Amino acid sequence: MALLAAVAAMFLRHYGVSPRETAVFATFVILGCTVPGVLLxxxxxxGSRFAAEEMAAGTALGHVITVLTYVPARWTGHPLFVLASPVMVITVFLVVPRLRRYWRRTGDITRVPLACxxxxxxLVGFVVLSTASGFFRQHGLTSPGYLRPYVDLPFHLGLVGELKHHMPPTQPFVSGEPLYYHWFAYADMAAISWVTGIEPQTLLYRLFILAASATSLMLFFAIARRLTERWxxxxxxxxxxxxxxxxxxxSWEPSLWAGLLLRDDIAWRSPTHGFGMMLFAAVVLLLVDLLRRQRPGVAPWALLVLLLLGVMGAKATxxxxxxxxxxxxVAGGLIAGRRPHRTAVMAALATLPCLLFAQLVLFGGTSDGMVVHxxxxxxxxxxxxxSTPRPTAVLVIAVALVTMFGRGCAxxxxxxxAFRRQTLCDPPVLLLAGIGGAGIAVAITLRFAGDSQIYFLHGAAPYLSVVAVCGLRAMLPERVDRRSLIALMVAAAVGVAVITMVGEAGGASRPTPEDAVRRVIGPFMLLIASGGVCAVGLVLAGRRRPGLRSLSPxxxxxxxxxxxxxxxxxxxxQMVRGLxxxxxTxxxxxxxxxxxxxxxxxxxxxxxxxxxxxxxxxxxxDERHFAVAAYTERRVLVESWRFTARNHSIAARRGLPDGSVPFWDRPRLAANDAAxxxxxxxxxxxLHDTYGVRWLFADASRDRPAAGLERFARLRYTAGDCRVYELTN
Structure with a gap:
């Protein structure tokens, strides 16, 4: 991990982050999050497992404590009081004699095999740095690299600025509009910015998600190890x-549309998702322990509640x-043992109030434009x-069938x-399978504004991957002799040959709207037929060679x-080459x-x-313009109303696209335009007396203001296409 951290530091230096900024950020994360989190x-x-697991779980817990401390600190006007929580935790564990032992690793200490x-x-370094490189190339920290970011990134940056200066937060892009959103990630970055002095843009575009993604992957590693007891x-x-x-x-779509449904850079596009997945993984890791313990005690439950409070505002999904x-x-316990799993019931009862609080308070009881679709x-x-904006219903059903088949293969x-009842009925496996099934069901049943239902699938995907490994563990023999290994390699080689043949038979050109259904279904049916032939051959081989029968699965x-x-x-x-x-943009x-x-x-x-x-x-x-609020860290009378709860509600009620809803306060818009x-x-x-506007930010690249503006407002600053004016009484 030390080598990985050194490589990441050099990588960041190449993309404009100074060694000082990297060092200061790392110092805060280690002393402000990891150390107090690991102690708690x-x-x-x-007990203890292995060092990377404790560090990852402690880091996630430390971020939760940072957010929960920053909220009252910012509310009372003393944001630097966020440092009180790590200082207090570290001091208590130094002063109290019976707590000092937690500075040393306790319990069952295991060493990770060198190969694993x-x-x-x-794998962690490859995934994190390869996805980061594509993002970094598009998102510079200075001109001209910052001028064409992914369209949502200025929105996220604006909310970091809002949480840096205000509590409770509101929409900085439309003055007075409430912020019904999962904003804990922005509060975390705002706290880090206050303590370290690092610009919010550097945190958002470089440091924060890099660290959160690496932590999440280490936690998934630990969850898989815990479930299977195999390194x-x-x-x-x-x-x-x-x-x-x-x-x-x-051959014209080798990813089977995975690049649309499960994007590699999703955490960079949505920092709330990256932050939420880190906290979610820590919750699941703790629940795996709780579900397998007979009497877990009170302390782990307190830890679970603390993590749930962080997850509550991290990501709505x-x-x-x-x-x-x-x-x-709970249902599995009722079916298998005719009684609910006690720990699962208690965890559900702890989760439900957090869910209700999030829905009614943080999200204002809104549906965020959700419709059944x-x-x-x-x-x-x-x-x-x-290659058409209006695919037919038959084509949509065809690609749905093929896509789900593809993910099923992965x-x-x-x-x-399904053929291993004992493993499937293991409560932690059921938990992960339930998370995965719910994510798929919501993603294909509901529609949210901006197709945000995709985040349910992204939230479920890592846990389905862990369940897949549990299935492999259950299906593979404990020991594989030389003959069995050869048979497995031959079966895999046959699979490679079959898919290569199918890919070549499908043609290289992209389908037209007229032949799309045939071009999608044809190779799929050929693959199913080829797979059926191979299955029949496997059955016949098993009859002739009884030794292969037990190896058939x-x-x-x-x-x-x-x-x-x-x-x-x-x-x-492709990831090596960069996304x-x-x-x-x-x-x-x-x-x-x-x-x-x-x-x-x-x-x-x-x-x-x-x-x-x-x-x-x-x-x-394009009305998705958030850059003024993002870089001024100030609230704007009206800049963009696209991602407000009111906009989503109006769009869902009228059956309009999110980008087609006009601004509801026409007098405000008229006053802004007249100025x-x-x-x-x-x-x-x-503008000054009625709405309280103090500054004008004019951007001539989008809309050149009238020449006489300087007669009525004082020009204070000019840079590029932008001018800043001050309104005086």
Missing amino acids: WRACRG SWGGAA WAGPAALAIGCLAWGPGMY ILPLLLAGLLVV PWSLFGTVGAEAA WVGALSL ALALAFVCGLVLPATLLHAR PLDPS AVIGAGTLEAGRWLRDHSRPDDLVATNSLCGSGDGC FHHPSAEALRR
């Missing part, structure tokens, strides 16, 4: 979850998945397959558990792994960063800004 984890959970240790570290399961779960694609039966998984464990997730896939071990798994292998290797090669740049005017930071440094946190960088109704521009396009003493006085 050891004291409450009891290096293999796990290599190889950790690297296997990471490989399946991060690298495996479905069978590449189309997590608690529903967790509750669904716990209910599956089965198969909507595959509409984008069908459009991509046929997670074939999970499907094999393992041979079937090896065959499916052979089907998946070519596309998986192609995926790994392609995202075409969905925002356009930020030159000078926005410089002008925004000048305004931040010369204004008060409560000062209100008005800008011309917005879209009116039907003017044809920039028809400036007068009266227009600017109305």
Whole structure:
């Protein structure tokens, strides 16, 4: 891990992060999160496994404590009081004699086998740095690299600025609009920015997700190891979850649309998802222990409640998945033993209040534009397959069938558990299977604003990968002799040969809307037929050679792994080359960063800004513009209303796309427009006296303001296409 950290530091240096910033960030994470978190984890959970697991779990717990401390600290106007929690924890564990022993590792200390240790570290480093490289290339920290980010990133940056200066937070892009959102990740970054002095942009675009992703992967490693009691399961779960694609039966789409449904860079595109998955993994790791203990005691439950409080505001998709998984464990206990699993019931009762609080308070009781819309997730896939914005229903059903088959092949071990009742009924396995099943069910049944139902699938995918490893553990023989190993390799080779033949038969050109259904279904049916022939051959071989009969399930798994292998290797090669740049980008005017930071440094946190960088109704521009609030760290009268709860509600009620909803406060929009396009003493006085605007931020790259604006407002700063004006009484 030390080598991995050194490589990451050099990697960050190459992409514009100074060694000082990296060192200061690492110091805060270690002393402010990891050390106090590990101490509490050891004291409450009891026992010890291996160092990387404790460090990862302690880091996740430390971030929860940071957020829960920062909220009251910021609310009372003393954000640096966030340091009180790590100082207090460390002091208590130094002063109290019976707690000093937790500075040393306790319990069952195990050493990771060298091959698994290096293999796990290599996979974590490869996945994190390869996904980061593509993101870093598109998101520079200075001009011109920051001018075309992924379209949602300025939105996230604006919320970090909002949480840095205000508690409770509101929407900084529309003054006065409530913020019904999972905002704990932004509070965490705001706290780190206060303590370290690192710019929020550097945290968001470089440091925060890099560390959170590495921590999450180490926790998934630990969960797989804990469930199977096999060290190889950790690297296997990471490989399946991060690298495996479905069978590449189309040469024109070898990923089987995995790049649309399970993006490699999802944590970078959505920092709330990256942060939430880190905390979620710590919760699951703790629950695995609780579900297998007879009498866990009070301390682990206190630890679980603390983690649930952090998950509550980290990502809206997590608690529903967790509750669904716990209910599956309860149902499994009722079916298998005619009584519910006591620990699962207690965990569900602890989860439910957190879910209700999140829904009613943090999310304001809104549905976020949720509608029941089965198969909507595959509409984008069908459009991509046929290169048409309006795929037919038959095509959508076809790609849904093929896609689910492909993911089933990647997670074939999970499907094999249906034939291993003893393993399937293990409560932790049931928990993970329930999480995975709920994620898939919600993703293919409901539709949220901006197709956000995809995050349910992303939240479930790592746990389905761990369940798949549990299935492999149950299906593979304990010891594989030389003859059996040869048979398994032959079965995998046959799978590779079959998928190669199917891919070549499907043609290399992308389908047209007219022949898309035939081009999608044809190779799929050929693959099913080929697989059927191989299955019949396996049955016949088992009859002639009884020694192969007991190996038949393992041979079937090896065959499916052979089907998946070519596309998986192609995926790994693409990750080595770096992920392609995202075409969905925002356009930020030159000078926005410089002008925004000048305004931040010369204004008060409560000062209100008005800008011309917005879209009116039907003017044809992309209304997802958040850069003014992002770089000024100030609230804006109106900049973009696209991601507000009210916008989502109106869109769902009227059946409109999210981007087609006009702004509901037309007088405010008219007053804002008059100040920039028809400036007068009266227009600017109305903006100042009625709405409380103190500053004007004009961006000529989007909409050039009227020439006479300087007669009524004082020009204070110019950078690139941007000008900052101050309104005086």
